[in-house]
Amino acid sequence: MLELRLVQGSLLKKVIESLKDLVNDANFDCSSTGFSLQAMDSSHVALMSLLLRSDGFEHYRCDHGNFPMGMKLENLSKILKCAGNDDIITIKADGPGNDTVTFMFESPSQEKIADYEMKLMDIDSEHLGIPEAEFHAIVRMPSSEFARICKDLSSIGDTVVISVTKEGIKFSTKGDIGTANVVCRQNTTVDKPEDATIIEMQQPVSLTFALRYMNSFTKATPLSNTVTISLSSDLPVVVEYKIAEMGYIRFYLAPKIEE
């Protein structure tokens, strides 16, 4: 028996919208830790890791140990679009051996209650071990600013070079029409803490990434006012959006390397 009640149902809607362009189908894992997912895009260039901690749910019951639920994200997205932004979402499943999951949407006033049953799928997914890494640079900046930069640069080029030095974080691209460089300096003298750009650098780092993936990651912008970009040479970049009081969504992107 699995029963998860999420008062802020819009969080789940936003999470799925941020994943569905990159992930076709995935196993959602339910354990005492929380509701989680790890999935790669079909090219195995990006990896997505989601955690919604159990204590962030109003009610969290998961009796069957680790219980994977395979879902096609396009179908899940269709169903979650039927939930109102203010709705409370309850996820119910009977446990291993049952091939459906039920989503119940309650309006805040309890006047409208809807349930949608969706078929589960068997998904043969590979789970990767993500080692704890020491990052050469960790940058926290407004998520809307990061989204804007990725969008702007993708009208010029296909790849972005992200460099962190003591001057700041620099995003550079080049294409047929020319080049672009955007530098964001550390800025902690802001009225609101979420508007700050904070750079923690152990050593300078510079890596090249496909902009198409970065742009997909920014679909998670509605989840958080800030984004954290963690870089190490010879490691995938980690782009993390914290999910208020509940957990995170992390996007790992393998760098482009010199031939």
Added chain:
Amino acid sequence: KCLQSRIMDYFSRE
């Protein structure tokens, strides 16, 4: 010339 690496080049299967 830049080549795209893959996640499996860095993380291994559990």
